[in-house]
Amino acid sequence: MQLNMSEVVNHKSGIADPKRLAFFERYLTVWVFVCMIVGVALGKLAPGLITSLSKLEFGEGSQVNVAIAVLIWLMIYPMMLKVDFGAIGDVARRPKGLGVTLFVNWLVKPFSMAVLGWVFMQHLFAAWVTPEVAREYTAGLIILAAAPCTAMVFVWSYLTDGDPAYTLVQVAVNDLIMLVAFAPIVMFLCGVANVVVPSKVLITSVVVFIVIPLAAGWLTRMILLKSHGKDWFEQKFLPKFHPVTIGALLLTLVLIFAFQAENLTSRWFAVLLLAVPITLQVYFNSSLAYLLMRWLKVPHNVASPGALIGASNFFELAVAVAITLFGPGSGAALATVVGVLVEVPVMLSVCKICNQSRGWYERRAEA
Secondary structure (H helix, E strand, C coil): CCCCCCCCEECCCCEECCCCCCHHHHCHHHHHHHHHHHHHHHHHHCHHHHHHHHCCECCCCCCCEHHHHHHHHHHHHHHHHCCCHHHHHHHHHCHHHHHHHHHHHHHHHHHHHHHHHHHHHHHHCCCCCCHHHHHHHHHHHHHHHCCECCCCHHHHHHHCCCCHHHHHHHHHHHHHHHHHHHHHHHHHHHCCCCCCCCHHHHHHHHHHHHHHHHHHHHHHHHHHHHHHCHHHHHHHHHHHHHHHHHHHHHHHHHHHHHHCHHHHHHCHHHHHHHHHHHHHHHHHHHHHHHHHHHHCCCCHHHHHHHHHHHHCECHHHHHHHHHHHHCCCCHHHHHHHHHHHHHHHHHHHHHHHHHHCHHHHHHHHHC
């Protein structure tokens, strides 16, 4: 990971201290909140422009916005450049990290979110939420949790110095499972027999957010390694993309919150209520995945992105599915949008925890 950081080696123990983030990354949470404010302001002050941008999609009915897709490409592409495709086969010899990721993503996360949604929306917050709206909120939370993170996880892996090849495999396997498991899980947990997840939304999202940047990264890496050599590629070319990645992340947030400005400002109290179970879910699942990997002695550069994959959500898909099934003004759609609002700053805090606990984590492996 090229983050303009210095790595200090403890000569007594021979263990490298955790890398320290540079100024911009250290206060990334602040910039995220600034982007939220700017996005909402744009949505309120320039509704015509924002509406026009929101209607730019990859084919009618795909719900995949062109502007957001391009920005996400700029986030994912640098990570794909780092993937040594020859090392992907090595994942089969280190299956523990992948096993934990899949266990948390598919057997824990959607079901734990269903429980949290039921407890908070239909019981603890029942005084402020009508039963019908509570069911919509719960459905939105389930849709959010049933879609494992695909695009943003490459940013989280980038910020925690994750193994890019292993992260790619974790995401790819999740995507394959999602194609067959997402709809049945949503249908079962929502308790609605006629829930049909639009296949076009799902397949277009996977192609746009994974296949295209993966192919572009592979071609670029192959061509430049052959023409300029590994040293130039890693020391000169890759570092140039760091500000691009961070800038694309922030601009993506500006657009998402601009698109949902009306929903967020007109229903701000509901936003606060929905933030509670989403925040709990992120910390619970990331902690569970991280501790399981430490117990199984999985390397830290696999465990960190694995914990983040286990906690974060494919919010682009979740928002699109909730809008398609329940409508843009529904409680379900609002719940998925709040997922974006909460997830980014909370996931940044999880990244920080993973980085700062590296020494503690690796002492287990040495023992």
